[in-house]
């Protein structure tokens with residue numbers, strides 16, 4: 734894409750509070766696992782890295798939501814994160830959020846707008 738954005742997947746691959754799509758990004762000079770889910774109608778993407786210990790969250794590839802399909806849950810020790818903001822909602826994350834990535838729905842695709850190298 735001309736603006737440096739990158740297609741992650743088709744928009745219709747993301748069901749509301751359903752299976753996420755994993756992808757890789759460059760973050761602080763290294764390849765890192767990331768994922769995108771749909772929640773409240775919008776795509777939300779994060780590094781796939783728990784703020785408690787740097788473990789991937791999904792308990793099976795692409796499975797990020799808790800049983801109520803409300804929060805993102807870390808499969809290792811159960812930290813819960815807001816699906817829309819990445820803020821810690823309880824458990825071992827102890828107030829530390831996920832690292833959010835900028836994505837949008839564009840012309841039928843989920844597009845990564847930029848990768849934070851912060």
Ligand code: FES
Pocket residue numbers: 783784785786787788807808809810811812824825826
């Ligand atoms: S590594 Fe995620 S809760 Fe501990």
